Amino acid sequence: MSTPTAGTPLLEVTDLAVEYRNGRRSFRAVQDVSFTLEPGRTLGLVGESGSGKSTIGRAILGLAPVSSGSVRFAGAELATMKRAERRTLSDRIQVIFQDPYSSLDITKTIGYTLAEPLNHHERLSREQTLQRIRAMVRRVGLPEESIHRYPAQFSGGQRQRIAIARALIGNPTFVVCDEPVSALDLSIQAEVMNLLAELQKSMGLALLFISHDLSVVRHISDDLVVLKDGRVVEQGPAEQIYANPTHPYTQTLLAASPVPDPDAQAARREARRAAAAGGRPSIPTLERI
Numbered sequence: 001m002s003t004p005t006a007g008t009p010l011l012e013v014t015d016l017a018v019e020y021r022n023g024r025r026s027f028r029a030v031q032d033v034s035f036t037l038e039p040g041r042t043l044g045l046v047g048e049s050g051s052g053k054s055t056i057g058r059a060i061l062g063l064a065p066v067s068s069g070s071v072r073f074a075g076a077e078l079a080t081m082k083r084a085e086r087r088t089l090s091d092r093i094q095v096i097f098q099d100p101y102s103s104l105d106i107t108k109t110i111g112y113t114l115a116e117p118l119n120h121h122e123r124l125s126r127e128q129t130l131q132r133i134r135a136m137v138r139r140v141g142l143p144e145e146s147i148h149r150y151p152a153q154f155s156g157g158q159r160q161r162i163a164i165a166r167a168l169i170g171n172p173t174f175v176v177c178d179e180p181v182s183a184l185d186l187s188i189q190a191e192v193m194n195l196l197a198e199l200q201k202s203m204g205l206a207l208l209f210i211s212h213d214l215s216v217v218r219h220i221s222d223d224l225v226v227l228k229d230g231r232v233v234e235q236g237p238a239e240q241i242y243a244n245p246t247h248p249y250t251q252t253l254l255a256a257s258p259v260p261d262p263d264a265q266a267a268r269r270e271a272r273r274a275a276a277a278g279g280r281p282s283i284p285t286l287e288r289i
């Protein structure tokens with residue numbers, strides 16, 4: 001499998017349709033969805049509850065039934081890929097879910113949880129494994145001694161940091177982030193989003209960032225796909241869509257975004273200046289802007 005270079009899509013979703021079957025009944029949750037994601041970029045996938053966002057994320061991960069269309073990752077067709085072959089990609093494709101408990105084994109120490117992906121894919125000595133784990137734990141802003149503790153001994157925000165560490169320790173190129181901050185308090189959401197934005201940049205990750213909340217994806221997304229009832233209603237560069245949403249549904253979603261706050265607006269202007277100067281803006285606060 002080739003490694004794409006900048007300008008070449010890492011992920012190419014074309015005319016995707018997903019149909020859930022329950023006995024003789026079937027339900028088409030997603031149809032005619034197409035988008036691309038280049039290495040090192042972030043695509044925000046937004047829409048109301050039930051619009052099909054998680055279904056698309058799961059289809060990419062091989063967890064939802066693709067009925068037609070194509071999902072290509074680094075040139076390989078994922079939609080029809082056998083499970084064993086897909087497993088070989090698990091060091092390159094990772095996922096962060098809303099609820100960190102779903103990706104953390106509560107009976108295992110954090111050190112054990114972080115060692116697992118490394119043991120699967122890399123031949124490291126015990127000392128090298130420990131070094132990688134300690135470095136990753138520090139990188140997500142937790143003390144090194146965290147590796148001896150269990151998930152229940154951490155707050156929700158800290159647990160999400162651990163889930164992020166687990167997803168990233170094997171150096172993936174692409175991460176599906178499915179509502180990763182929705183279950184967290186607003187102030188903690190900002191911290192975790194800043195962490196994700198920093199790691200995305202420093203590790204050159206491509207992110208598919210799923211959220212029902214436009215204000216959450218605003219600062220991190222290069223491009224946006226807006227979904228309604230399983231179909232794309234609008235897509236393009238994020239700044240363009242935020243500045244000039246053309247579809248009434250996007251306008252409604254944006255209008256439903258909470259009322260601007262003067263401090264947050266000033267912070268946003270500052271962030272735009274930073275972006276224009278060449279850097280990706282940090283996310284100063286995630287109050288509803």
Ligand SMILES: Nc1ncnc2c1ncn2[C@@H]1O[C@H](COP(=O)(O)OP(=O)(O)OP(=O)(O)O)[C@@H](O)[C@H]1O
Pocket residue numbers: 020021027029047048049050051052053054055056212
């Ligand atoms: N396993 C399933 N079987 C049948 N229908 C499903 C299944 N999973 C999801 N659906 C339906 O597919 C539609 C899209 O669901 P999906 O979870 O993808 O939406 P979403 O935009 O991620 O919403 P939410 O944020 O609430 O999860 C919904 O109508 C949902 O009820």
